[in-house]
Amino acid sequence: DQQVKQNSPSLSVQEGRISILNCDYTNSMFDYFLWYKKYPAEGPTFLISISSIKDKNEDGRFTVFLNKSAKHLSLHIVPSQPGDSAVYFCAASAIGGATNKLIFGTGTLLAVQP
Amino acid sequence: NAGVTQTPKFRILKIGQSMTLQCAQDMNHNYMYWYRQDPGMGLKLIYYSVGAGITDKGEVPNGYNVSRSTTEDFPLRLELAAPSQTSVYFCASSPERGYTGELFFGEGSRLTVL
Numbered sequence: 478d479q480q481v482k483q484n485s486p487s488l489s490v491q492e493g494r495i496s497i498l499n500c501d502y503t504n505s506m507f508d509y510f511l512w513y514k515k516y517p518a519e520g521p522t523f524l525i526s527i528s529s530i531k532d533k534n535e536d537g538r539f540t541v542f543l544n545k546s547a548k549h550l551s552l553h554i555v556p557s558q559p560g561d562s563a564v565y566f567c568a569a570s571a572i573g574g575a576t577n578k579l580i581f582g583t584g585t586l587l588a589v590q591p
Numbered sequence: 592n593a594g595v596t597q598t599p600k601f602r603i604l605k606i607g608q609s610m611t612l613q614c615a616q617d618m619n620h621n622y623m624y625w626y627r628q629d630p631g632m633g634l635k636l637i638y639y640s641v642g643a644g645i646t647d648k649g650e651v652p653n654g655y656n657v658s659r660s661t662t663e664d665f666p667l668r669l670e671l672a673a674p675s676q677t678s679v680y681f682c683a684s685s686p687e688r689g690y691t692g693e694l695f696f697g698e699g700s701r702l703t704v705l
Contacts, residue, residue, distance in 0.1 A: 481633065511692045520595070520681050520696025521634070566633060570692055579692060581633030 480504045481569050483582040491590050496554040498585050500567035503548065507569040511579070512541060512552050515564045524565075525552070557589045593617055597682050597697035604672040604704045612667040612700050614682030622685040623665040624649075624694065625657065627678040634681065640665055672704045 482501045490496045500510075508529040513521040527534040527541045527550070534541050540553045554561055564584045572578050598613045616623065621642045626634040636649030640659040654676055656668040665684075669676060679701050683694040 479633075486631075509692055513694075518698065520683070520698050521694075522696065523693040526692050568633075568692065579636070579694070581635075583631060583633045 479583070480507075481567060481580045481582040483565075483567060483585050485585050486583070487586040487588070489588045489590060490557050492559055493556045496552075496557045496561065496587055496589065498552040498554075498565050498567075498587065500550045500552075500582055501548060502550075502569050504569070504571060504580075505548065506571040507580075508572075509570045510541070510543060510550050511568045511570075512539075513566045513568060513581075515566065515584070521566060554587075557587075559589050559591050562587055562589045595682055595684055595695055595697035597680075597700050599700060600698065601701050602703070604669075604702065606672060606674065606704060608672050609668070609670050610672065610702075612669070612680055612682070612702070614665045614667065614697060615663050616665075616682075616684040616695070617663065618684060618686075618695065619662060620684035620686055620695070621662065623659065624683045624685075625655070625665070625667045626681045626683065627651065628681065628699075629678050637667065637680075669702075674704050676702065677704045678702060 511526040512524040514524045515521040525536050525539050543550045564586050566584045567582045568579045570578045595616045624639040625637040628634050635651045638657040640646045646657050679699045681699050682697045
């Protein structure tokens with residue numbers, strides 16, 4: 478039972494264009510969502526988060542959008558850079574951002590072509 | 592600061608052997624976690640600890656044991672290794688009030704059981 482789904486295993490975009498990574502969830506009790514970024518041979522690093530009371534959160538080139546009615550969130554990267562090439566995991570929690578209750582998606586590999 | 596340090600980075604075990612994955616953090620975080628990541632899957636929580644002397648099970652605790660005698664260290668013990676425990680293991684930590692969802696991960700330990 479995959480409560481957090483990233484249906485696109487991979488995505489390729491051109492440098493300078495927009496990257497859109499998608500994530501769907503099934504548990505309506507989730508109220509806090511996060512994106513993590515992972516380079517090969519490294520651990521994931523926190524990128525950006527959003528509470529369910531918001532529908533958008535922006536941090537520099539990264540924006541996360543939350544559509545609660547559709548149980549869908551997306552990460553937009555504008556403009557995309559080659560250094561953004563990594564695996565991106567979305568994660569969700571039903572108790573605020575309780576870090577012992579995070580459910581992770583399977584990840585999307587983003588390749589930004591120069 | 593080194594952050595979260597995991598050793599070893601790579602290990603091959605024979606079925607039935609035991610070993611301990613070491614994890615240490617120097618950020619004075621009370622919360623620590625062990626995750627495993629299997630190919631094509633998201634990170635699954637094995638065990639976590641909210642402070643020295645306190646541990647609790649995550650989603651996939653079977654076949655593992657943990658202890659937390661100090662704030663800094665959180666070793667993961669595999670008893671009677673099985674091929675199903677072949678995975679990449681990540682240790683992580685977070686500040687005391689872990690409700691931001693932000694975890695600080697180590698670089699991972701790749702374990703193969705043959």
